[in-house]
Amino acid sequence: MTRCLILDGYNLIGALKRYSPRSTGGLDQSRELMINDALKAAGWTGREIIVVFDASQSPEPARTEPRAGGAVRVVYSAPGESADDIIERLVRSDGGSYTICTADFALQRAALASGAA
16 A cells, blocks of 8 residues: 655645745745655655645646656646645545645545545
């Protein structure tokens, strides 16, 4: 059974001072800091980590960037699709064990209802 940690990227950037663009110098730097922290955590825990960013306002198609041989996957949503949509779909997609890290109460409820922690 897959044990996976899913991070709600922009939600955490907005919720945690460590990732605040004001602290890091900009949104791009905040994203990279979070991804680098995820890479370290994947090494420490041995768990796959998926960092999901909402790119619904971007004209770019959805994309997934594997990092460190796939230990960390960075996922950007498609136009018109939210990070929440992707996270909910990931949790429902198979029988893996997921832990969701988000400050979004509605997403927390949806994830718990789907069996995530």
